[in-house]
Amino acid sequence: MSATQIDAVTLDGAGPLYDQIRRAIRDLILAGTWPPGTAVPPEHALMEKLGASRMTVHRALAQLAREGLITRRRRSGTIVASPPASHAMLDILSIPQEVGELGQAYSCRILQRRDGKAPRELAARFELGRSANVAHLTLLHFADGAPHVLEDRVIHIATIPQVVDESFAQTPPGDWLLKHSLWTQAEHAISAVAAEPEEAELLKIDPGAPCLLVERRTWNQAEPITAVRLLYPGGRHRFIGRFGPYGAV
Template identity: 80%
Template sequence: MSASQIDAVALDGAGPLYDQIRRAIRDLILNGAWPPGTVVPPEHALMERLGASRMTVHRALGQLAREGLITRRRRSGTIVASPPASHAMLDILSIPEEVRGLGHEYSYRILARRDGRAQRPVVALFELGRAVEVVHLTVLHFADGVPHVLEERVIHLATVLAAGQEQFAAMPPGDWLLQNSLWSQAEHAISAVAAEIDQAQLLAIGEGEPCLLVERRTWNQREPVTAVRLLYPGGRHRFIGRFGPYGKV
């Protein structure tokens, strides 16, 4: 633990002290300042730095542990937890894993890219602000050489600055984001649509054929990370989820 690390825990003065401590540490984790495996300052150091009682600090760390952000061990101390891979795969879809899980060979092609201020049709499509700077990508994913899903995505450069320099040659944008950005909230919708002529040509289906449209947005705190539209040929796909009375299994 370095002095700069403990100094980074800054309170905002709003609400109970334990909750200020919880938010301060949570924000350091979610914004990437404290990546998985980082040693969290011990309770006595936080007490001295923040002028808090042991009970107050203990309560804040206990809440962070219940939220899954930190792991507390008696002998080795407290560390920032790694995000559970199963959660990421269930909620934020990895298309390569999806294709390989079906027993097919995966490949992809970047069809179009534009960096900078979002153009008017993109602003309307993704409900963006007028002056938002984005990476706008169109990607076609293949399973055994057959079009699998058509992706249209915007990545917010204000939140994911590194995307401006990334060529997405080694992995598609969605998987790159899973490895190089953080998210704390996601919105997900699925609807049935008819393929437009240009979409149908890319997906090798007939114009007007039914498709499944998966739309997803993610945020880190209140800052938008990415928005994506995934168009699947309806006749080739179905989505299956298994769950119990307490959630996914």
């Protein structure tokens, strides 16, 4: 733990002290100032810096642990948690794991990549501002060598600047983002569409064949992270979600 790290924890003076501490640490995590794996200052350091009792600091950290933002370990201390990689119907999908769960071998190919200002057509497709600086990637994912899903994605460079130096040679963009970014909200839509001729050729289906289009956008607070369109051949896929009255089960 560095002095800069403990100094970054500042209170806003609003509400109970434990909740101020919780919000201060939460905001550092969600802003990416403390990325996954960062050591959270120990209780005694927070007590001294913030003039709080051990019980107050402990309560704040316990709440952050319940929210899944930190992981508390008795001997090794507290660290910022990695975001979970979920695979339910409306959660963030890992395509390699999706293919693996089918008992098939995964591979992918990057068809094109362009970094820079979004051209008019791309801005319209993903509802981007014309000044948006993005990495635009098109990928084809395979299961046992057969086309599985066509991915069209933009990643906002201002939010995730390290994307500029990432080739995605080892890890596809969706899984890379799960490891290197935190998201606080997502928008998700599934629709039925007909395959355009170029898409059909890549997916090895007939032009106009029915497809499932999964569209998702994610943000870290107000900052956009990524927007993606995943086109699945409709005859080969279905999405299943099991849920109860209080959410997924």
